[in-house]
Amino acid sequence: MKRNDKLDNGGSLEINRNENSEMSNYLFADNDIFRQIVEQTNEGVLLAETDSGNIVYASNTACSLFGYTHKQFLSLNFQDIHPKDSLELVSNVFHGVSDRKDKVSRSIPCLHRNGTVFYVDIRSSIVNIKNRDYNIGFFTNAYDYYREHVQLKSLIDYSEEFMAMSHGNIDYKKILDTALDISKADFGVLNLFNSDGNYFITKAFAGFSGLMEKINSLLGFELKNKKWDNDPEMNKKIENSILTKFNSISEMSSKILPKSVAWSIQTAFGIGEIWVAKILKGNVLLGDFALIFKKGRTLENAEMLKIYTRLTGLALLRAQSESKEKSLRNRFRAVLDAVPNLVFAKDYSGIYLMSNEAFAKTYGMKPKDVVGKNDMQLGFTEEEQKLFVSFDQHVIDSGKPRSMEVHTTNSIDGKVWYQVLKSPFDMPDVEGGAILGVATDITESKLSIDQLKMRDDLLTKLSRQLPGVIYQFKFNTDGSSSLPFASESIHDIFGVSPEEVIENSEYIFDKIHQEDLPHVYKSIIKSRDTLEDWRIDFRINHPEKGLRWLNGFARPEKHDHDNVLWHGFIHDITDRKALEERQHQLLDELTDTKLNLEINLNQKNALIEEITETKNQLELSIKEKDKFFSIIAHDLRSPFNGFLGLTKFLADDLEFLAQEDLKELTKTMKHSAESLYSLLENLLEWSRIKRNDIKFNPATTNFSLLIQNNINIINANLKNKEIVLTNNVPAEFIVYADTNMLNAVLRNLLTNALKFSRRGGHITISAEKESKHSVISITDVGTGINKNDIPNLFDITKKISNPGTEGETSSGLGLILCKEYIEQHGGKIWVKSEVNVGSTFYFTIPNKEV
Incomplete structure (x- = not known):
């Protein structure tokens, strides 16, 4: 429609030129309130003369929505921004606003400056400016809703389209055009196999012009209706998926088009990806769509295309069938029933x-x-x-x-x-x-998310029991630093909360003793530059506890944008430092004693023995702590980092995830949480042993019930790994033991047997009474243990940890706990094992008459 033409309610035109630039200037110069309101809304706003339809004002959002500048808009009529085939609808909408009442119109087609059509919801009303009526419209892009509606409706339309096709009267070109419309491909080929699958025929091609002429010229024959021998190489590449992506024509197969021809076509037409969409009926391959995209473009509407290929398969099979009476609607019903x-x-x-x-x-x-x-x-x-x-x-x-x-x-x-x-x-x-x-x-996904939250709460509670703070420290290239994660124990160690340091670690550095601060900074820089482990003792001024000594250990790794992320553990070593100071005092006393020739030799030997004992205790304590830190920094890092990454991905992209992706994601998170929970539980038990925080309370106990309870706990994992467990423990087998400690022993030994058993393996539990002891054994037919590793299995200072048969993590700490608890009972534990044959762990519990 030309500018300044007047549109009456019937759609006729008459000349009536208006001074629109003056009106636009008036709106901006004399009515700031109007401008401020419309420019702050998220909707596009257009103002047009009610009688002529000429546009006199467009907001910034409207300019962005339609692709015009303010000046260009002032030369347009309201009908210029809608497709021609929608003008009657637009006219009804434009003139349907009356009596100063708002009117809302849904999914109205609009025309972008570049010629593309998009859909908007329009909320319009009449306003009076300088005694003249104007139609004001508020435009909201409704493309996403419209697209969902169109796709759902298209599934019905496609099925109806196929149902209308009679036997032997298939429009292959139309089928291919629809596949191109769904996938947004630039070019396509439809191939059909014969009933035996020995050859296929190119039935149709469509898309940008010149490609088929180029192929026919290079091959020297017409491609359409060409019969091709079946290509096993191609079939193997596409056998596992309905949709298969190829990066070039020659990558699909060299038997269909020679490499020189494929290269020439690829180069001449700027071809990028090629997707092959199989046309199936059940497991029978009826044909395929070869969908070709220019560089920089890719497949769209993959799920809808899959449904369309199934519908195509149904239609093609119907066309090949001798039964003209069978309705394609029943075929579509079969598809629906298969969903x-x-x-x-x-x-x-x-x-x-x-x-x-x-x-x-x-x-x-x-x-x-x-x-x-x-x-x-x-x-x-x-x-x-x-x-x-x-x-x-x-x-x-x-x-x-x-x-x-x-x-x-x-x-x-x-x-x-x-x-x-x-x-x-x-x-x-x-x-x-x-x-x-x-x-x-979505029941399983719902339950998985609830279970993960429960696991997360439990892990938080367990981390509170560790004698220190677990943390991540991030050092950025701009010099800033933060603690993306810190357990709640950070308050006990530094007197700050996790929330205070999540963005800025200065709250931590402010607590470090001024004499130690340069040394701490220097050690962090060195660890960052060399990616070597960070280990240091330093002092802090705790806001409540005063001067405290801390020990820090962390392992660095490169993170995003060359930033460095450490995973580590910091704990209070003030008591250990006091012990070291006592050692120095004893050494000084020994030096003084040597200068005194009259000292009693027995007193000197006693003093040396005290020094030696103190030194041995200190060395053992250091080795045990080093083992503890190594487990925390190394073995906790993989499940802990994976768990954090998955939860971040879930939080950021939940609304974009399909149900299957969400289900798989939550399962992975569940396995990570279980692994992390098991390790933290053993760390907590070991920590309590070292702090003498576990009371030994033996009592008469039914061992048969204990072992059955522990079997029930791992029963789901046994089924998952297809492992058979045989329980040969006699009924009413009574032992005199601490129930909590014995449960921990059974849990760790059964978990290890399950972890190192191959899928489909076997585990056996036995128990028998001897004169002074009860002997219990747990046997698996798994990977076995190297004979050189057996002496170190129960030594806290040795690092023996191997992954399970399906990648399960292992810290080696569980066996240390077993040894501690068995020896607490006065028993012993040992193992017999052969690599690739299996292992049997034995332990004894002394008998005691009740």
Whole structure:
């Protein structure tokens, strides 16, 4: 439409030129309030003369939405920004605003300056400026909702399109054009196999011009209807997936097109990715789409394309079938029934019009029995019925797809969670419209997330019991630093909270003793530059405890953007420092004693023995602490870092994840949390032993019940690894022992047997009474232990940790705990093992008459 033409309600035109630039200047110069309001809204705002439709004002957002400048907009009429085939609709919308009342119009097609069509929701009303009426419209981009609606409706349209095709009258070009429209490919080829699969024929091609002419010229023959021998090389590459991506034509197969021809075509037309979409019926390959994209473009709507290939397979099979009477609608029904999701349709009054097999089976019916019933007749509670009616009305009123989570009960699974997506769509022979619904079972994902939260809470509680703070320290290239993670024990060590240091570590450095601060900084810089472990003793001024000595240990690694991230542990060594000071005092006393020739020799020897004993205790303490720190810094890092990374990914990208991805992600998080929990539990037990915080309370105990309880705990993991466990422990086998310690021993030995057993293996538990002891053994037929490692298994100062048969982590600390607890009972523990044959761990508990 030309500028300044006047549009009446019937769509006729008459000349009426207006001074729009003056009106625009008036709006900006004399009405700042109007400008401030419209320029701060997220909606695009256009102001047009009611009688002519000429645009007199456009907001910044409207300019961005349509691709025009302010000046360009002032030369346009309202109809210039809509497609020509939509002008009648636009005219009705424009002139439908009256009586100063707002009017909302949904999914109105608009025309971008570059020629593309997009859809908006328009909220419009009449305003009066200088005694003249103007139509003001607020535009909101509705493309995403429209696209979802179109895709859902397209599934029905495609099925109807195939159903309309008669036997032997398949429009291959139209089928291929639709595949290109779904995938957004630039070029495509449709190939069909013969019934025996010995050869295939190119039935159609479509897309940018010149490509087929180039191929025909290079090959010397017409490609269309060309018969090609079946290519095993190509079939092998695409056998495991419906959609397969190739980076070049020659990568697909050299037997179809020679490499020289493929290279020439690739270069001449700037071809990038090629996707092969298989056309299947069951496991039978009927043909494929070869979808070709120019460089910089890639496949879109993959899931919808997969459904389309299934529909294509059904249509092609129907065309090849001798039965002209069989309806393709039944084929589409078969596709729906093969989908595990619950699919259904209702009319606007709530009566079910159709359902797939999964939906009907869930509520104890056949699909035909569902038709004509309502929610009450399907067994939904009164509360659920009200919820569904309200949600359905929301879908009807909005005219857009909507989703919600529903917690309900069905006759098969009991209480379940569903993610329900509903969308309005037109259904033949249904007056007023219908609602299409798809429900996906998300019960397992819901439970996994709840369990992960419980695990996270438990891990937090366990970390509070460790004698120090577990942390991550990040040093950025700009010199700033922070602690992305710190356990709550940081308050005991430094007197600060985890929240205070998550962005800035200066709260920590402020506590370091001024004499030690340069040394601490220097050690951090050295560790950053060399990526060597950071280990240092330093003093701090604790706000509540005064001067304290701390020991820090951390392992660095390169992080994002050349920043460095340390994983480590810091604990209070004030008592150890006092012990070292006592040693120095004793050495000084020994020096003084040597100068005194009259000293008693016995006193000197006693003093030397005290010094030696003190030194040995200190060395053992240091070795045990080093082992403890090594476990924390090394063995905790992988599950801990993986767990943090997965939770961050879940938090950032939850709304973009498909249900299967979310399910796999939460399973991985669950395994990481279980591994981390097991290690922290052993660390806590060992820490309590070293602090003499565990009371030894032996009592008469039914060992048979203890062993059965521990078997029940690992039963799920046994099933997962397909391992058979044989319990040969006699009923009512009584021992005199501390129940908590004995449980810890059994838990660690059974876990190790499971961890180092191969899938499908066998574990045996036995127990027998001897004259003075009860002897218990746990045998596996797993990987076995190297004979050189056996002497070090129960030594805290030695590092013996190997992964399980399926990558399970192991710190070696569990066996140390077993030895401590067995020796507390006056028993002993040992092992017999052979590599690749298996291992048997024995331990004894002294008998005591009750």
